[in-house]
Amino acid sequence: MLCNDSHGDATLSKFDNYFEFIGVIGKNNRIIDNKLDDYFVLPRSKNVDLVKVKEKMKGPKYKLTAERRPIQNVPIWIQDLMAGKEAQEPDEDSKEYY
Numbered sequence: 001m002l003c004n005d006s007h008g009d010a011t012l013s014k015f016d017n018y019f020e021f022i023g024v025i026g027k028n029n030r031i032i033d034n035k036l037d038d039y040f041v042l043p044r045s046k047n048v049d050l051v052k053v054k055e056k057m058k059g060p061k062y063k064l065t066a067e068r069r070p071i072q073n074v075p076i077w078i079q080d081l082m083a084g085k086e087a088q089e090p091d092e093d094s095k096e097y098y
Contacts, residue, residue: 004066006058007058008054008058010059011060015048021040024036024039025066026066032066039062039064040062041064042062042063048060
């Protein structure tokens with residue numbers, strides 16, 4: 001999924017364990033996949049206030065910006081493991097692609 005932060009989508013996805021921030025789209029539409037945490041650093045190293053982002057539906061102004069950020073959904077079986085549940089192999093009709 002590609003998202004930007006005009007409505008806080010990138011920030012909310014970054015701090016949600018069910019998504020994985022995998023890069024930013026840089027100049028010439030090239031994917032940058034290193035030093036990704038640098039794109040979520042606020043001036044003066046403040047902490048991101050997710051409650052405020054949800055209320056205002058607007059992302060904060062980070063030191064580095066990117067127009068688009070690819071976010072990958074974490075497969076359901078990994079979400080189950082993260083929640084302490086026993087992972088189930090998906091049946092053939094509902095296989096996820098990852």
